[in-house]
Amino acid sequence: MSLDDISSEAERAEKEVSELCSGLVKFNSAHPEGRTDGCVEYIKGYLDGHGIENEIHANDPAKPNIVAKLKGTSKRRALWVGHLDVVPAGEPDSWTHAAYSGKITDDGRVWGRGTSDMKGACAAAMVTARILSERDSLENSVEFWFTSDEEIGGGEGARWLSQSGRLKGDICVIGDGNGGGMELPSIDLGCKGGAGTQLIARGKTAHGSTPYLGDNAITKLRKVIPWVERIGEYRLELPKELEKLIEDSLVFYRKTQDQDTEEKRDGVERLFHYPTVACNIISGGVKSNVVPDYAEATFDIRLTPGSKPLKVKERIEELVREANVQGVEALVMARETAGYYESPDSPFAHQLSETIERLTGKRPIMKILTGGTDAVSVKNYAGIPCLGYGT
Numbered sequence: 001m002s003l004d005d006i007s008s009e010a011e012r013a014e015k016e017v018s019e020l021c022s023g024l025v026k027f028n029s030a031h032p033e034g035r036t037d038g039c040v041e042y043i044k045g046y047l048d049g050h051g052i053e054n055e056i057h058a059n060d061p062a063k064p065n066i067v068a069k070l071k072g073t074s075k076r077r078a079l080w081v082g083h084l085d086v087v088p089a090g091e092p093d094s095w096t097h098a099a100y101s102g103k104i105t106d107d108g109r110v111w112g113r114g115t116s117d118m119k120g121a122c123a124a125a126m127v128t129a130r131i132l133s134e135r136d137s138l139e140n141s142v143e144f145w146f147t148s149d150e151e152i153g154g155g156e157g158a159r160w161l162s163q164s165g166r167l168k169g170d171i172c173v174i175g176d177g178n179g180g181g182m183e184l185p186s187i188d189l190g191c192k193g194g195a196g197t198q199l200i201a202r203g204k205t206a207h208g209s210t211p212y213l214g215d216n217a218i219t220k221l222r223k224v225i226p227w228v229e230r231i232g233e234y235r236l237e238l239p240k241e242l243e244k245l246i247e248d249s250l251v252f253y254r255k256t257q258d259q260d261t262e263e264k265r266d267g268v269e270r271l272f273h274y275p276t277v278a279c280n281i282i283s284g285g286v287k288s289n290v291v292p293d294y295a296e297a298t299f300d301i302r303l304t305p306g307s308k309p310l311k312v313k314e315r316i317e318e319l320v321r322e323a324n325v326q327g328v329e330a331l332v333m334a335r336e337t338a339g340y341y342e343s344p345d346s347p348f349a350h351q352l353s354e355t356i357e358r359l360t361g362k363r364p365i366m367k368i369l370t371g372g373t374d375a376v377s378v379k380n381y382a383g384i385p386c387l388g389y390g391t
């Protein structure tokens with residue numbers, strides 16, 4: 001069976017993919033619970049039904065992972081990894097069709113939380129496993145892994161599977177991320193990493209009618225937040241070999257992200273040479289007439305792979321000192337490396353690029369993903385080269 005045969009068989013399976021995607025969407029696997037046991041049972045039913053060898057690996061029974069295994073004649077093994085957990089559905093009223101209805105409309109579209117990230121791709125992987133299992137023989141072994149907890153760092157999913165030695169292979173394709181579809185196909189050669197930061201402000205409580213007798217932790221926090229945000233002006237030191245990849249990534253994001261305001265245009269231009277910074281959680285205070293003695297703020301700070309996260313950490317700590325507000329401390333979670341990237345010149349990257357070009361008629365753009373995927377765990381803990389190709 002050639003690549004073209006596989007591709008035309010996949011084209012004929014469009015309805016099967018939609019129905020499987022719809023079936024997966026009906027299981028609410030949203031965080032904070034992030035339960036994936038329903039999805040995993042559903043996938044197991046499909047794989048068993050088609051006689052495909054599979055195994056469930058679970059550290060937490062509510063968050064299992066499942067693998068479909070196809071044996072090849074060589075010793076080489078290719079992995080595909082996709083996740084089953086999804087982000088929360090938000091306001092129920094904001095949905096055209098209910099978030100977990102898995103409604104398939106007349107135009108063939110599947111609706112619901114997780115269709116694009118990434119139960120659609122998981123459904124496509126299930127069908128691909130079925131198509132490959134019907135071949136006489138495979139040269140290389142192929143494993144399709146369906147994981148939990150990707151949206152919260154892979155704790156019971158890819159990170160646990162990688163750290164416990166369950167993920168083994170020569171190459172790995174991550175089916176996540178915005179790949180630009182058929183029109184603007186792209187390959188993720190890497191992911192950004194983080195330097196998550198928390199500010200903690202401590203003060204002294206007092207009655208709200210005599211605030212001058214206290215030391216308001218929220219007031220102190222408010223003063224320091226803009227200083228941490230200045231890390232967005234810190235130019236990252238990046239390896240020279242990344243220059244071309246960053247240029248190509250910017251071409252992709254200029255085309256695929258809204259560019260209707262100066263702020264958005266500027267945001268894209270700065271995306272890789274500077275950290276992105278967002279203060280996303282603030283909490284503090286207990287009652288309207290009590291001066292708070294505690295407040296905290298959490299920042300999402302993302303760094304380009306190849307940059308020097310420990311230098312960024314130093315700079316954040318320096319900025320907090322420069323703010324010169326007593327009783328406010330910064331906790332910066334930074335490791336020596338952020339995210340990961342593969343060389344655009346590796347045989348794996350060339351081969352994936354050629355395959356995508358044959359199937360879409362377009363040469364994919366190589367880019368760095370602005371967020372993180374399971375690739376970060378698979379690459380950093382299992383040491384398997386990872387490329388991302390989503391939809």
Ligand SMILES: [Zn+2]
Pocket residue numbers: 083117118150176177
């Ligand atoms: Zn995803």
